Amino acid sequence: MNHAVGRLWPEKTSILVVEDSAATAHLFSARLKMEGIDVLTARNGIEALEILRQGPISLIVTDLMMPGMDGYRLVREIRQLAPPLGMIPVIVVSSNQRESEQLKCFEAGADEYMTKPISLPLLVERIYRLLRRSAPTP
């Protein structure tokens, strides 16, 4: 099954996956690469901010609980950056299902919150919709 069928990704789409579990990061990036898009991975918020400053990133998918710098702080730090870096769409993926945690993430500046366990095809679909909405209109 070709999951890329029917989806026309914006040119040079590059996704940054921030996840401390190497197994999960690998699975996420393998699934996203099947769409023909570039995927970078970081193990925590500090690495993610470094990567973000080095090159253009279209969207960030981040875990919440990570050593070094967690997802909340990462989202807050990103939102404090000058545009266009500060405007990058961020999807938080976490196993924490509590309403208060989700609200905390949205208040920090996240665009989407998905609770684990997640369906990766659904994550891809959310990323696609979010990128389409945030893409500049011709």
Add this chain to the structure above:
Amino acid sequence: MRIPTLPIEHSALLKMLLWATLAVGALVVALILTSALIQAWSDRINRRRIACFKAWEEALPEYLYQMKPLEEAFGTISARDLAFFRAFLLRYRSTLGGEDRRRLRALYHGLGLDAGLPLRLRHSKAVVRAQAALEVETYDCRDLLGPVAGLLEDGKPFVAFSAARTLARLQSSAHMPGVFAWALRQEDYQQDRILELLEDFGPELLRWIESTTPAENDAAIWRFYALLAAGLRDDMALPTLIRLLGRPGIEVQAAALRALGALGDLSVWEHIRPFFAAEAPPLRLHAARAAGNLGQLLAMDELVAILEDPVYEVRREAGIALTSLGNPGLEVLRWVAADLNADRFARDMAMERLEWGRP
């Protein structure tokens, strides 16, 4: 030159010392060799495990998303690697959901990894028992719910917790009473994680408590009931929660107030209002919190009155509730903060809340 000779008893002692030294030396060498062999063996196993995991990591997306059959994606997995494969699959236990999770289950059952579960549920090592209990949930092995329920009595708390979580997540009605009885036996400091676990049963648990617990029964049961009703936002619990407000016992009444606030049904306001005058501070506090959650503008007078409460926590909750009411509540706070004749406690709290900006 004449070489001095040792007396006979000295020479025997020397021989004994020599043999003892040799024996200790041999023992040390044997120990070093044995530990080196053990290390080499475990290194070999680890290298094998890492190599397998790397190969399977590449194969998993092909199996899950390119829909390749098991054999084609992973090749033949030898019997000695099956334990590794089980550990490999478990890494994705809490990550993958939906169709991906169903494919993982098919993989687990397809390789017959469930065959060893009954034995592992009775294993002498607690970690193995707990892991097996979690696998029953992850891979939906409902035929093993009976042995899992037996683990609720396990001497190791984390094993019993794993068993309870599995039974709750699989919403096993038959084992609901057992899990609830286990929950009631847990320490108070565990309450939040126990409630989170029980919520997996859904509203069915509340209906079961209503139908099996007499009203005059143990307060702990009804306190749990109210907290669960709040967590599940279960509207059908409203009549019971209102009845619980009339039941003696501060803890049950406070939990019922919390639940009524969480349910957000304005029709319960008249049942909450009398608690603003309750003697026990926790009841005044929860009444204020409920009014804030309900967004009840009619509560303005009561909230302003308890801004003067002698207990700081109650005043703070009233201040938070007023900010939750939006502009009308903020107006009242501004008015109290500016009124030099207002009660000192109330004025301080109004200023504190306005400084915070939001609760």
